[in-house]
Amino acid sequence: MSPFWVTFDDVLPATSETTSTVTVDGLRLRVAHTRPAGIDRPRVVVVLHGWGASIDAVGSILAGLRDKVELVALDLPGFGESDMVPAAWSNADYARLVLRLADQLGIERFALVGHSRGAAISLVLASDPATSGRIERMVLTGAAGIKPRRRPSYYAKVGMAKAGRVAGAVGGPPGKRVQQKIRARAASADWLAAPEALRGTLRNVLAEDLSPRLPQVDAPTLLIWGPDDEDTPLWMAERMEREIPGAGLVVLRGGGHFAYAERAGEFNVIAAHFLAPPASAPTR
Template identity: 35%
Template sequence: MATVQVNGVRVAYDRVGVGPPIVFLHGAAQDARVWRPQLDALADAFTVVAWDEPGTGRSSDVPESFVLADYARCAAAVLESLELGPVHLAGLSWGGTLALEVYRRHKDLVRSLVLVDTYAGWKGSLPPQEVRARVEGARRMLAAPRAAFDPTLPGLFAGEPPAAYVPLLEAVAADVRPESLRTQLSLVAETDQRDLLPAVSVPTLLLWGERDARSPLSVARQFQEAIPDAELVVVPGAGHVSNLERPEEFNQAVRDFCGAHS
């Protein structure tokens, strides 16, 4: 584990391997541990990094005033701390929205983008009624007693969670901080990055679960139409958390893309 300090916020991250750097940004209600299959599989050819964003894992609590630009500033500090030049920046779900914001504000740090089952913010990718329903669902979930709190949300997997990763998912869920999740969900709900997509000028991989119910393939098509020369790879039989549900196919797609653009 390594750490950086950004305006008094401690940000922790894991780093393994040697080679061109790939940095993974996790989704809401997650931390660096969800990228374990990628750290294990890709370290033979890449420097693989997975952070605990502020408010998760081993990082400091997220300040109440945090906005998307603050998360992007913290992520940029991690990228700079690697001292390896521009990175392949990958983000899942909320992490993909954040990866886009890092690109908007710190283009010199990004060699390519790997956008995984993500959104240009909920406001930028989903119908207004769906955004309202998700916001209301999040409010009910966060108002529930801690014993009833379910940070996984419905529809993360096409089927049952992969048995090999159930203990990991339970451990991650047990460590979710409700205030952090409230901030994450509020920001992703309010964000609309559609203006940014046509201006993306780095190689971009759209990596999507075939059966993603949270960010369906129609959202991937929106990205593909908006981002010049974006490449879409669909992971067969996978849902929203495609890196855990189909890790071999996911890792091969990342390996091929990042290898071709290193």
């Protein structure tokens, strides 16, 4: 299927959500849960934000879909107002937590909207035979999980980082200072911004290549992408479209990695059309 390009001028404003604290497996999670009025048996949609973000970052999605589907959004552990992860987590650990939250809320089957790292978690859920039957359909935008094409400068930075770790381990206080200087030059913005307790998790999720999972995805999937995305370039979306069975791709002109917010009007119209079941009609 070839991608098609759309452009709208209307943009829906983000609105605040009423949130509560839910404890899952000992972790306190900030959760927003809304249900549309006047719709019989609305589809439940779980919205997963990207790395370093929170419920607030996906506010435009919640505002655009709240009248059409039942929405559950959460601050993933380590972000926003939720508890820190207790160890170095993987994408699968986050996926298990999402399922446990759904169990606690009494939700058996649901759809997913995932951005960036939240989309990688969605891919794990929809490709695992043990859990994919619970995923009705999925919208991915700026999805992480495919190994990027590396330039020589990347490997030079990796070498610098390894040298810095050695200096920090054996060089005492002077070595630690050298390590910090190297980190400042070689580390990514996400690494530098992450608290120490999250860096093991960041290392785990960045090292995982989800490409082998793509053909195993067992849910109707729509990819909505910005052509100017520099973090997860369009070629990644095109590969996902080819390898996820039956996937479709929509490209939003002028959008980058946060196309869902930059082009909120068209994103929400397209996502709602894909996510809202035909039976979601107003009741008398």
